[in-house]
Each structure stands twice: as C-alpha cells, then as structure tokens.
Amino acid sequence: MLFFSVVAIQGLPDGLHPTPPMGWTSWNTFFEENSEQKMISQADAIIELGLDKVGYNILTIDDFWQLPSRDNETGRMIPDPAKFPNGILSLSNYFHDRGLQIGIYSSAGRFTCSGNLPGSLSYEATDVEMLLEYEIDYFKYDNCYPRLDGSTNIAGGGVYIDWEKSAEHLPSIWQSPSEESRYSVMAEEIAKVKDQRNISLELCAWGFGNVETFGPAMAHLWRTSPDVADNWNSLLYNIDVNDENRYRQDGVQGPNSGWNYPDGLFVGKGGMTDAEYRTMFALWCLVKSPLMLGTDMTKMTRDSEAYKIITNPWLIAVNQDQLGVQGQCLKDCCSHGSVGGVLGASGCVHFHHSWQVWGGPLEGGSFVIVVVNRFEEEKQVSMNWNLDAKIPPGLYTVEDLWSGEVVDEALSGGEDWEGGAYKAILPAHDNLAFKLTPV
Numbered sequence: 052m053l054f055f056s057v058v059a060i061q062g063l064p065d066g067l068h069p070t071p072p073m074g075w076t077s078w079n080t081f082f083e084e085n086s087e088q089k090m091i092s093q094a095d096a097i098i099e100l101g102l103d104k105v106g107y108n109i110l111t112i113d114d115f116w117q118l119p120s121r122d123n124e125t126g127r128m129i130p131d132p133a134k135f136p137n138g139i140l141s142l143s144n145y146f147h148d149r150g151l152q153i154g155i156y157s158s159a160g161r162f163t164c165s166g167n168l169p170g171s172l173s174y175e176a177t178d179v180e181m182l183l184e185y186e187i188d189y190f191k192y193d194n195c196y197p198r199l200d201g202s203t204n205i206a207g208g209g210v211y212i213d214w215e216k217s218a219e220h221l222p223s224i225w226q227s228p229s230e231e232s233r234y235s236v237m238a239e240e241i242a243k244v245k246d247q248r249n250i251s252l253e254l255c256a257w258g259f260g261n262v263e264t265f266g267p268a269m270a271h272l273w274r275t276s277p278d279v280a281d282n283w284n285s286l287l288y289n290i291d292v293n294d295e296n297r298y299r300q301d302g303v304q305g306p307n308s309g310w311n312y313p314d315g316l317f318v319g320k321g322g323m324t325d326a327e328y329r330t331m332f333a334l335w336c337l338v339k340s341p342l343m344l345g346t347d348m349t350k351m352t353r354d355s356e357a358y359k360i361i362t363n364p365w366l367i368a369v370n371q372d373q374l375g376v377q378g379q380c381l382k383d384c385c386s387h388g389s390v391g392g393v394l395g396a397s398g399c400v401h402f403h404h405s406w407q408v409w410g411g412p413l414e415g416g417s418f419v420i421v422v423v424n425r426f427e428e429e430k431q432v433s434m435n436w437n438l439d440a441k442i443p444p445g446l447y448t449v450e451d452l453w454s455g456e457v458v459d460e461a462l463s464g465g466e467d468w469e470g471g472a473y474k475a476i477l478p479a480h481d482n483l484a485f486k487l488t489p490v
C-alpha cells in the first residue's frame with residue numbers, strides 16, 4: 052500500500068521565503084466581510100503596533116472580494132465596487148507605500164469556496180495578468196469546485212472526491228481532477244512572469260492530493276489541514292495533522308522547499324483562553340508554520356496578552372530559525388498512527404489525555420522543546436530531557452522562551468542516567484517552551 056510517495060523534491064529556485072512568511076489574513080478575522088476600508092484600517096493598525104517591524108508584513112484579501120461574474124469582454128474578475136470602491140491597485144499602492152505586501156485569493160476551481168464567485172480554473176493566464184496589473188505580492192490559491200461545470204459529489208462540500216485515489220493514498224484525500232493537475236497550471240503561469248514580478252504562491256490544498264509531493268516544486272507554502280477554527284480541539288487537530296509523517300520527509304519542508312501550513316492564527320480573537328493561544332503560537336512557531344494573524348488588529352493593544360504572544364521575540368526567532376527544520380511531536384503523540392496520519396479525535400487515545408513533548412533542532416546545535424498540557428486540569432510535568440525530549444546527552448543551558456531568561460543548566464542523559472527530571476506544574480492547555488543550547 053502506498054501512503055506517501057518518497058520522491059526527491061526540488062524546491063523552487065527563487066529563494067523567496069527562506070523562512071516562513073508572516074502576515075495577516077482577512078479570512079480568520081472577518082470571513083466574507085472584507086473591504087478596502089477594513090484592509091486599510093488593518094494595515095494602519097499593524098504599522099501603529101509595530102507588527103510590520105516584527106515581520107508581519109503580508110496582508111491578504113481572502114475570498115469574497117470579487118463580483119459573481121467576470122467581465123464579458125476581458126474575462127477578468129471584477130472587484131466588488133461596494134467593498135473595494137477604488138479598486139485593488141489603489142489598495143496595493145497604499146500597502147506598498149507603507150512597506151507592506153498585498154495578497155489576494157482565488158480557487159483552482161469553477162468557483163471559490165464561496166460557492167458562487169468565480170474561481171480561476173481555465174482562466175489562469177488571465178488571472179496572472181490581473182495579479183501583475185494589481186501589483187500583487189502573494190497569491191492564495193484554494194481548492195474548491197475542482198470541476199469546470201462546478202459539480203460536487205459531497206453535499207454542500209464544494210469538493211469532488213475521487214474515492215478510489217483517496218483510498219489508495221490515505222491519509223490524503225484526492226479530488227478529480229487532481230490537485231497537482233490544477234495547481235501546476237497556475238504555478239506555470241506565475242513562473243512565466245517571474246522576470247516581471249515575484250509572486251508568492253500559497254496552495255490552499257488542505258493536504259489533499261498529496262500536496263507534499265508537488266507543493267515544494269511549485270509553491271512557497273501549502274495548507275496541510277482543514278480550516279482551523281477558533282477553538283482548542285481545532286487547534287490540536289490541525290497541529291496533529293500537520294505532524295503526519297508525510298509532511299516531515301526530507302525535502303518536503305525547509306528553506307529550499309517551502310513551508311507546511313496548518314492554517315492561520317487566531318491569537319486574540321476571543322474563542323480560546325490566553326493559555327490556549329500561547330500554546331497555539333508556541334506550536335506554530337515550533338513547526339515552522341507561516342504565521343498569519345487572524346484577528347482585528349484595530350482592537351489590539353500593546354498591553355494585551357495577545358500582543359505579548361504574537362510579538363514574543365524568542366518564539367519568533369525559533370519560527371524564523373535559519374535551519375528551518377519542522378519540530379515534531381516526540382512524546383504521547385496523536386500524529387504518528389499506523390497509516391502515518393491522524394485518524395480523527397476519537398482515533399487518538401492521547402487526544403485529550405496527556406502532556407506531550409514537541410521538539411526539534413535549531414541552527415548551531417540548539418534545540419527547541421515545547422511541553423503541552425492537553426489535560427483539562429493542571430499537571431505535574433516530570434520530563435527526562437533525553438528520553439522524553441530526545442535531547443542528546445550533554446550539558447545545556449535552558450532558556451525559557453516565554454520570559455527569555457536562562458532558567459537552568461541541565462544535563463541530558465541516556466537510558467541508565469539517574470540525574471533526575473525537569474519538573475514543573477503546568478496549567479490546563481498551557482505550555483512550557485525552552486531553547487536548550489550546548490554549554
């Protein structure tokens with residue numbers, strides 16, 4: 052049986068995102084209620100809060116920016132004049148004048164996921180001309196309505212699932228026509244205009260069509276999971292799916308390949324507790340996910356916990372680490388099932404019941420470790436750096452990535468080592484984050 056293809060994947064040679072891109076997206080913030088005025092207010096707020104200086108500089112207009120019909124004569128998509136009265140180029144200029152980048156959205160389908168707004172299937176060249184005309188920097192390309200007639204075989208789902216291929220390629224779902232066949236047409240059109248404009252490409256593939264086998268060759272980032280929602284279970288599900296073996300094969304992810312993306316952040320939006328948002332941010336940083344904010348920045352203040360979370364310099368440094376290796380679950384994992392995938396909340400015995408350890412290497416021989424309490428109550432963590440966190444034997448400084456302080460010097464030892472464990476009380480749904488550097 053084939054669960055993932057082991058292929059030597061060559062990343063895009065353009066070197067556009069040697070570290071995960073960072074920005075803000077209208078989708079998680081406003082859903083279909085986007086507009087020029089809102090985009091401008093968000094841009095102003097991001098600058099006012101200094102978030103562009105921290106790295107959040109790509110602002111993306113998601114779905115629902117366009118009218119239901121294309122222009123009869125030119126075939127072009129038309130921005131909804133009620134929402135974008137001055138058109139997209141004027142917004143683009145506004146962003147560029149302020150050192151920001153602008154992203155826009157379409158789908159590799161007959162419609163976008165809206166269900167009735169035009170997608171780009173069979174209009175790829177026309178739509179890339181539009182990206183050039185609007186001076187777009189970043190293009191999010193969704194996966195709804197893959198058939199030219201707009202048909203779907205899942206009620207209300209906007210997808211056309213190829214059941215046979217999906218069964219062959221578990222845990223990946225495939226559509227008909229395949230993701231690769233549709234995405235590659237757009238990627239080629241974007242590649243053709245490279246000498247005029249570098250456009251970052253996000254494949255919003257939800258992990259379908261084994262995106263890990265072709266994403267790195269044609270795009271800068273690709274969604275590995277379904278849409279994240281502003282709640283704890285959704286956060287856990289998406290980060291577990293993103294940890295499937297298929298996404299951590301050599302060549303799938305990193306500075307020369309591109310970035311696995313478990314979807315945007317919700318930090319500050321209000322559906323989760325501060326502890327849960329801290330955990331979301333720490334894990335997204337650890338797995339080297341693109342960091343796309345998804346909350347109304349005009350409501351954020353510098354003294355809020357959300358602001359402290361999204362500007363945490365030590366975790367952002369982990370996310371932007373030059374080595375670019377995706378950290379993974381190391382203890383009590385829900386993601387390394389027998390088919391190399393997450394089978395759903397009920398399929399994972401640890402889903403709600405364990406404190407986990409996640410970790411991975413950083414540039415210069417250091418390691419990042421994030422301990423997550425998935426229990427509903429506080430837990431006593433007692434961690435052996437070597438057995439639980441896979442830190443090679445040796446002496447390390449331990450830096451707390453929530454305070455930036457060196458809190459300990461720790462010895463990591465092997466099987467027979469009796470040097471004791473790292474102990475801490477960890478509140479429900481919260482995390483501990485550390486950088487260990489060899490002394």
Ligand code: GLA
Nearest residue numbers: 078113114164165193255278
């Ligand atoms: C899909 C995508 C989301 C968002 C919506 C817009 O669900 O996965 O990120 O773009 O479509 O309709």
